[in-house]
Amino acid sequence: MGIIEIKNVTKEFRVLNRREGLKGSIKDLFSRNYKTVRAVDNVSMTIEQGEIVGYLGPNGAGKSTTIKMMTGVLEPTSGEILTNGIIPYENRARNAQEIGVVFGQRSQLWWALPLVESFKILKDIYQISDENYDGMIKLYSSLVDIEPLLHKPVRQMSLGQRTLSDILAAFLHDPKIVFLDEPTIGLDVSMKSKIRTLIQALNREKNTTVILTTHDMGDVDALCRRIVIIDKGKMLYDNDIEHLKSFFGSYRTLKIRTGGELKEQAESIKKELPDFPVTADDEWISVLVDEEKSKVIDVLGQLQKSHKIKDMQLEEISTEEVIKKIYEEGVA
């Protein structure tokens, strides 16, 4: 049996149908005109102890709603959820003892106090023994440089430092499951990689199950072996990331800006690179490169011989594109 078992879970919300304008707003005061929105539609999955699962989907897909049901904040409209063998929404406090959460831009830390005080408060709330607490702090110092953070009031931290601290706080009581809801949102590249390394290390050391929701395919690539994709409340994909990759190849988009007329340049590049799909918009010429067949750097080198490249960008394939492709072509 998995650490998280979800069976045919559906969650519906009742929302008032709002009318437009001032007159509509006044009418709405007395309205009984509700519509039912199905945020999560018949989702099932089993997650094993120690897995890192990437939970993907566009905004409003139902990711956070699923997580709130797994943590026990929301009660499913129908279906069954078991985490650690208990029903989360009926045993919220007991379930909370076994899970940790980081919600992207919200902090659970005590804003006015230095980080170490937040840790001590959490130590008492979760009734962590001195031994385990010291062990955890020792582990943390071996993974990241926390000394300067510990004595800094949380409100004076940068977003990156705060997110890092929030992740450490979520793991502090050695929970069985940690939910990370868009942990790298708004962070710079070096902080992102720092956080990915940290999550990976903690997962390995403590065998903690990690459920990660994100828009950043980079997070998924670095951390997850398994991904679940959801859109409009429905599950689209639940399998290995390798499987998805073999389907998509490892595409990256090379975007360049050259001197001269953009359209002409694009045409000549198309002739030069007959094997690659080339598109052009107002600003960029995009070349889709399958990294299994040829390297981006080689393509760039080839282009540089014949064109004056002023600027370039490299883009990963985005969750949105993955979903679009799944819709169009389907994944077995």
Add this chain to the structure above:
Amino acid sequence: MKLKKYLTLTKAGIMESLQFRLGTFVMAVGNLLYLIVVYYLWKAIYASAGSDTVNGMTFSDTLIYLVLATALFNFMEMYTVWEMGRSIQSGKIVLELLKPMKYRNYLFWTYSGQFVTNFFFTFLPTFIVVAIVTHGAVHMGLNLLFFIISVIMAISLNYSINFLVGTICVYTESIWGINIMKQVIVLLLSGATIPLAFFPEPFRTITHYLPFQSIYNAPLSILLNAHPEPEELMVTLGTQLLWCIGMAVLSKLFWKVSLRQITVNGG
């Protein structure tokens, strides 16, 4: 061991409120200004009444009552409705719901640090000044013990009422109006701004059947009555206890029902 889980939140609250030294200072000054206004207002009322006692209370009786009521208000008042409303609106409540304890307890104990700082920074100084200036208007005897018991029940009752009103935010997702309405009703009907003796007869009878007078009027009347009839004392404390239990049960039930309604905003 179990209590430590909660007391650590009290400690955090004390530490947090001490971080904002200027805030404490400004509050003390604001409090002083309020008391000056109260002094002149009631001086004018007594002057226009043309007699030394109004409704059985002399000017100094009234003033002592109101100064202590203000001190008690500053000590006991909780901004729970506000906190809950903001948490629900912003969606931050999700993190509070995920603490390994009941939300009702978490919120209370998070706030409890304020009681400690407010007690030492506002209530105690005011109490000492009143005791010295009035030369024994406040009797120092067994009534202090009953006063403490009464205040503890008042805090619990006040919290239940706040929590009950705060829960309404789950449905309305707006706080301002609800909070102001609660504030006005409690302040008026509890005897925190006007001694209940000044209310016209039918109105006063009504207040005695409402829970609010158990918050401020009850502890203050115990404190200021040096030699109460045992029977009277028991009635006051007993009424408080009943309201305490009743409101606690009611607010817990209402929360339990409302929690299923919660949608949790954002993200």
